[in-house]
Amino acid sequence: MSQRDHHSARPLSPHLQIWRWGPHMLVSILHRVTGSALSLVGLPLLVWFLGSLASGPEAFATFTFWMGSPLGIFVLIGLSWALFNHMMSGLRHFVLDIGAGYDLDVNRFWSVASPLIAVALTVALWSYVLLA
Amino acid sequence: MGNGTSIGRVRGLGPSHEGAHHWLLQRTTAAGNLVVIIWLLASFLMLGDFSYANVSAWLAQPIAAVPMVLLSISLFWHARLGLQVVIEDYMVDAGTKFALITALNLVAIGGAAFAIFSVATLAFGVQG
Numbered sequence: 084m085s086q087r088d089h090h091s092a093r094p095l096s097p098h099l100q101i102w103r104w105g106p107h108m109l110v111s112i113l114h115r116v117t118g119s120a121l122s123l124v125g126l127p128l129l130v131w132f133l134g135s136l137a138s139g140p141e142a143f144a145t146f147t148f149w150m151g152s153p154l155g156i157f158v159l160i161g162l163s164w165a166l167f168n169h170m171m172s173g174l175r176h177f178v179l180d181i182g183a184g185y186d187l188d189v190n191r192f193w194s195v196a197s198p199l200i201a202v203a204l205t206v207a208l209w210s211y212v213l214l215a
Numbered sequence: 216m217g218n219g220t221s222i223g224r225v226r227g228l229g230p231s232h233e234g235a236h237h238w239l240l241q242r243t244t245a246a247g248n249l250v251v252i253i254w255l256l257a258s259f260l261m262l263g264d265f266s267y268a269n270v271s272a273w274l275a276q277p278i279a280a281v282p283m284v285l286l287s288i289s290l291f292w293h294a295r296l297g298l299q300v301v302i303e304d305y306m307v308d309a310g311t312k313f314a315l316i317t318a319l320n321l322v323a324i325g326g327a328a329f330a331i332f333s334v335a336t337l338a339f340g341v342q343g
Contacts, residue, residue, distance in 0.1 A: 119301060122294035129290070130330050133283070136274060137333035140267040147265055166252065173245055180242065211260070 106194035113198060114172040117165035125162050163208055168201035241296045247289035254282050271337055280338040284331050291327035295319060 135146040149155045175197050178184045184193060227233065262273060273279050298319055306312040 115297075115301065118294075118297045122298050126290060126294055126326060129287070130326050130333075133274075133287075133330045133333035136267070136271055137336040143267045143270070170249065170252070173249075177242070177245075208256075 106191055110172050110175070110194045110197055113168055114176070117169040117172075120165045121162065121169060124158065125166070128158075128162070160205070160209055164201065164205040167204040167208075168198055171197040171201045171204075237296060237299075241293065244289050244293035244296065247285070248293055251282055251286035251289055255286060274334065275337045275340065277338070280334050283334045287327050287330035287334070291323045291330070295323035298323075 131146055135142040150159060175184070175193050178193070184190055258273070258279065262269065274283060299316055302312060302315045302319065306315060
């Protein structure tokens, strides 16, 4: 690595206006966004699912009607992506929590890999569900 | 805050007055979520038929009702901890912050209680 390249490859801290997007920042904010979405949309749907089951066949039919509608399937696909993304970046957090994965290249690799694995899992799940 | 040992002089002095307990619970419930969510996804995929008779018969069994109760506790607890941090990060005003976190506690405990009661209703066979 030349002296000039060495300078530009230094890690950039998000300090005031001097920063640019990197995969680590994307995976961090996606973790928060997907976690909030799972809490604010996923948990009400879980409560609706369990509550309608407890309320009887008519209430459950209303729930499955909405979940089977194009809007419901759209929301469920989005939620499953949010779940897998949060799960993968969460697993990445577990690795970081034990003090591993802080080398620049390793950290960058898993920052890119986590959301990609999440998309692959989402595609695999819905391919199985819709084609089975 | 005491004035004895060096740790006693600084304990609880951060802006939120605590932290390690919250951090650890976030990880503990995250590990729990991983287990129960894999169970839920596998169960849904194996159910196949989502008719009322099939789903309610499945959830009435102890082998499904107990993990669903644990899932409700773990997911709502983890969501409560996570949304608390989001509120703390973006709400500058102390009063708004306090009100939102109080509301979050009520909704999280209420949601979990409703979910657990619904599962119990099915499991004990008293549904309408």
